[in-house]
Amino acid sequence: MRLLIADDDDYTRLGIMESMDWTPLGITEIKEARDGAEALRIAEDFHPDIVLTDIRMPKLNGIEFAEKLAVCSSESKLLFMSGYMDVDYLKSAIKLSAVDYIEKPIRLTDLEAAIKKTVAFIHTKNRHQSMMNQNMALQRQKLAGMLKSKSMNVKEVISICKETDFPADSTYMCIVLSQGTDEEVQDSWIAFINDYWSSYHIPSLGTVVENNKYLSILSVKKHDRKRILYVIDLLLKKNEGWILGVGKEALHLETVAESFQTALRALESSFYHPNLQMFGLEQRKNAPQGLGVELYSEFYSLLKNEPTQLAAWVDMICKQFCEFEYPRKERVCELFISFAQAILHEKSSLLNKMNHIFNTNDLEMYIHKCRSIFAIKNFMQQLLTLYVEELEDLSQYSRVIRDVMSYITSNCSHVDLDVREIAESVHLSTAHLGMLFKNETGVTIKQYIGDYRLELAKKLISNEHYKINMISELCGYASASYFTKVFRAATNLTPVEYRKMIMK
Known part of the structure; x- marks a missing residue:
């Protein structure tokens, strides 16, 4: 903890600093001041945990200094010391919530007891504040989870909004963020995101989604979308590799879930645009509905009859998918997993030639982890190259x-x-x-x-x-x-x- 000693008497200040063993008391840093004005200047930068101050000092007396200290360093705890047991001073000290009052000449045992009392007071308060903060964070996470659910209890949501001081009658926007990896969201990242919105005075709630994504629900003023997008753009410029989906505005609490779904859907566009960072649900071309069985039949026909044409065929259908940004990632993965399994069914020996893939389970996992359609296409091209080479090697045999x-x-x-x-x-x-x-x-x-x-x-x-x-x-x-x-x-x-x- 940090300690500031303010006293106009040099002998008293130095005696206090040198006569006490501060480390066992939890004091790690000490600064001193000769008067109230100097003490105030130091406190503005130093932010002491404990202030031990004389009452009678030049420029600013102890009471005047303490009143100003409450503005610039409100968490500092006060210990007054004086040889004047004046009733008015005592009343002022009580009003300023002084932890203790030490009479001069100071006895070291009294000072040590007062410091211990103050340190214990600070620890107790910090523990209580930590529990309050944890409870508030849990409530805000709970609220975010309820808002993204389509079957929320409106009365309970409004009640928690009041408890957590989150606006219940605002316009809202959902933001789904990803660091561009499959790693689980860490607490430090959550704290960074929440602090970022706060720095721009944007009320927000947050909760983890699908382990590796984070949902932020922002309370925004009407027609404030441009400012929010500007703030998001600044965030992404500072963090290369992050990707983010922006949901449509929700005009009331009941439609936040819809904003969340559109943000998730927007984020999926990164599968087709891996070089971009921010995605919204802009107008797209009309995509064909469903994947016809003709894709499967075309693939299996080429696999059996014209395997050397398969690489060009895979490239063609990937271009078609990119044109419409359709189908969704999971469907594309399922399609190419089927194709890859068919190739390995024909030539299971190819597994021996593929790095980091040892069985069909590894194959499925690898394709699902591909972050873009281009990564899947490249993998399929490599697999097809191995397949064709294998066929050519075997063609010399009966x-x-x-x-x-x-x-x-x-x-x-x-x-x-x-x-x-x-x-x-x-x-x-x-x-x-x-x-x-x-x-x-x-x-x-x-x-x-x-x-x-x-x-x-x-x-x-x-x-x-x-x-x-x-x-x-x-x-x-x-x-x-x-x-x-x-x-x-x-x-x-x-x-x-x-x-x-x-x-x-």
């Missing part, structure tokens, strides 16, 4: 050998996968199939299975969420110890050592 490779890819997790089982799947004898496979690939089926399992294991090891036991099972090894033995023989490293090496 249909039987391609079927064998596909069967191994789909069943490599089976510990007992062997040549006999594979030969039965293609209706050939083991000897004949073994000869065909060696002639076309240059390796035996057993060697191919071993190499495939090893490359799959390397891919899975790169994901630290996969434990070694799980990797050995997914790759078809009989046990973790056998997997470790095979892996070390091939790489001169154990799986754990390999993971540490690639994670550096």
